[in-house]
Amino acid sequence: MKIGPYDISEETMCVDFLLDEDKPFTILNTGAWRIIRPVHRDRLAPCTEACAASIKIRDYLALITAGKTREAWELMLTSDPVPSITGRICPHPCEKACNRGQFDEAIGIQSIERFLGDWGLEYARKMPQCTPTKEKLAVVGSGIASLTAAYYLANAGYKVTILEALPEPGQLLRYGPAYQQLEGVLGKQVEFIERTGAEFKVKADIRTPDDLLKQGFKAVFYGSAPLGAETEGRRPIDRSLLPAKLARAQSGMVTVDPVTLTTSLPGVFAGGDVVADMRRANELVGSGRQGAVSVERFLRGEDLAEGRVGEKSPVVQFADLNTTYFKKTPRVAVSDEATAVAEAQRCFYCGACNDCGICWFVCPDGVVVKKKGHFEADLDWCKGCGLCAEECPRGAILMEDENKWH
Amino acid sequence: MALKAIESKTEQGQYLQITGNYAAAYGAKLAHPDVITAYPITPMSSIIEKLSEFVESGELKSKYIIMDSEHSVMAALVGACETGARTFTATGAQGLAYMHEMMHWAGRGRMPIIMTVVNRTLGSPSQLGSEQDDILSDFNTGWMMFFCEYNQEILDTVLQAFKIGEMVSLPVAVVLEGFTTSHTTEPVLVPRQELVDRYLPQKRHVRYKLDPVDPHNFVTCPEMSGPGLMSTFRQRRRIQEAMDAGKLVAKMAFKEFEEVFGRKYDTIECVNTEDAEVIIVTTQTMASASRIAVEEARKQGKKVGLVKMRMFRPFPTEDLYAALQNARKVAVIDRNVAFGHAGVFALEVKASLYNQANRPTVYGFITGLSGVLVTPQHIHQMVDYCYQHETPEGDQIWIGLE
Secondary structure (H helix, E strand, O other), X not given: OEEOOEEEXXXXXXXXXXXXXXXXXXXXXXXXXXXXXXXXXXXXXXHHHHOOOOOOHHHXXXXXXXXXXXXXXXHHHOOOOOHHHHHHHOOOHHHHHOHHHHOOOOOOHHHHHHHHHHHHHHHHOOOOOOOOOOOEEEEEOOOHHHHHHHHHHHHOOOEEEEEOOOOOOOOHHHHOOOHHHHHHHHHHHHHHHHHOOOEEEOOOOOOOXXXXXXXXXXXEEEOOOOEOOOEOOEOOEOHHHOOOOOOEOOOOOEOOOOOOOEOOOOOXXXXXXXXXXXXXXXXXXXXXXXXXXXXXXXXXXXXXOOOOOOOOOOEOOHHHOOHHHOOOOXXXXXXXXXXXXXXXXXXXXXXXXXXXXXXXXXXXXXXXXXXXXXXXXXXXOOOOOOHHHHHOOOOOEEEEEHHHHO | OHXXXXXXXXXXXXXXXXEHHHHHHHHHHHHOOOEEEEOOOOOOHHHHHHHHHHHHHOOOOOEEEEOOOHHHHHHHHHHHHHOOOOEEEEEOHHHHHHOHHHHHHHHHOOOOOEEEEEEOOOOOXXXXXXXXXXXXXXXXXXXXXXXXXXXXXXXXXXXXXXXXXXXXOOOEEEEEEOOOOOOOEEEEEEEOHHHHHHHOOOOOOOOOOOOOXXXXXXXXXXXXXXXXXXXXXXXXXXXHHHHHXXXXXXXXXXXXXXXXXXXXXXXXXXXXXXXXXXXXXXXXXXXXXXXXXXXXHHXXXXXXXXXXXXXXXXXXXXXXXXXXXXXXXXXXXXXXXXXXXXXXXXXXXXXXXXXXXXXXXXXXXXXXXXXXXXXXXXXXXXXXXXXXXXXXXOOOEEOOOO
């Protein structure tokens, strides 16, 4: 029943006045104050976002500052198995994106990566030779993308044979202008990949994919475009040397599904500069790893595409940080562990909590506590004032609507 | 003989010769509140005394509690109201001032408590005559307010108050003048209980009830206010919405009252206003005096009319404007004064007219303070002042001091 614009409830014969939404609210130990609550959100740092290989830069830098160089190297390997190479020739978009660049100078990420890669290659010499236990796989080419794919598949236990037509592995790394910088480390990098169980076959007679599959390889990955004949001291990329059966675009690039890297032939995958004019080291590493993921899923009969097309996570901007707590310091030239640590210490650690304790310090009610070694607000007492979020140097705390939690 | 004829029974009920106070008491009895709290004060004490007789005799089954003070009177009713009880009390002057904090509490807490306020001068000095300042001090508390002129109206308005207040969940004050109305006997038709039961629901319908055994966090009734400042901001808006709805609900309640009891009421009462050039706006017994004055003025050829204001909160802006828009002059008569500015009714009438297209000139008269009798002669004085002055000589024109 209505009286003017107002509703009269039939049941109670009273004019109904309700709140806009009948929402439950949180009752703390002191009252029902809180309408927003602090939440730790591990957000994407701009360095990782800019890197096509999505290297967890922030996190390995933190490990270095904690003196955990080995753990840092191991973390690096989960995204980039050739840091000695990328640490020398990658155009380092991470540094351009680094938020510290808007404060004083961007972190010298590439120099630290190079240090870490070299350190790792030295360390790895002590590691035993691994024996593969799973299926035979062929990785054609030995440029960055192929080396990356080979590493991940060998690391997973597959019997990887890297087929290289040229006398030495590395392709453009060996026969291109980059060799000037890589001469000292390329050999050690190849050794490292061999130690994970992959086998290099140089001067290999690379057959068609059918032949390879007939030879007993369960899957094939073409990672690096073959190089043509040497002219004027250079070897250009020659994609016509790739098997004709692989469908390709007008440009000559092999066509693949952009997510799963499947080619027109079943069991045959391609990435790197085989499928695009890809030259940047971080892109090649990223593509190589995706190739390995596809091959492994293929062999295990898993869905190739699942979980690989994600939404873009928001990136921590400079404005999200609170730089009051940082002093302007110049970049440290990295040459050894001590300087690597010094430079890594300059990292803001954007978007994630590193237990610096600033939130504990500024909380006016003193309700930030350490739970299992990590700082967090005790929600039985937190009134949601937002000071911790405002002060957090890393922008790791977000104030979120309390109603989301009911 | 004559008396016997008056105290007669009819289809509707029984005529009794009763005072204004008793009329309020009978009205409350017919509404059978669950809880009555009491603290005496002149000149309203006979309301609660009469109610205590009803309770003692068993005619009225209410929980009757004598409190230590008026503040406690209202606090107790707030508590009772939260549990869903229908509640009633009465007070005035110093007692009303004493419970002022709880007046806010009840209004802002949306407690439909019904109270009769018998106007009396606020001390100092300690005086017993009627002034309206006691209830007008509560003008922003969220209480609805109805001003009554005669005893039948008092009983009827008490019944209407229960109906309206419970429908929009706001407390209601039924206001009458001390002594002139509270202690004056008039014939009042006290309706049969069955008739009243057709008009008023048997019990309050409550959305949220406090269970004293398991109370939880009970902030207000009927709606829960949430955390943060914003939710109470919104809740204040709801109070205003309740007042806005109250205007419509009051009209509905009056219409239903007429259907059940045959007596007509509205937010204002207009007498001879259609062609009036000067309209008196006033309340209570000053309206009674004005009725006579209007009749006499008309005989003199003066086009004078009267608007008796019954509803003060919510302020009946639309109804008032409809009555006043064609007049040239409006004489508002206040038996109160907001020291430092003007009489409260004059202030409110002026404010309600300010943005309108046709704005009569408003003359604010202050008279009858301390309960001094306001006679038709005084009204004539004020009407003549209006005729003699194109604009008032100030915000307050004091009449009757000689």
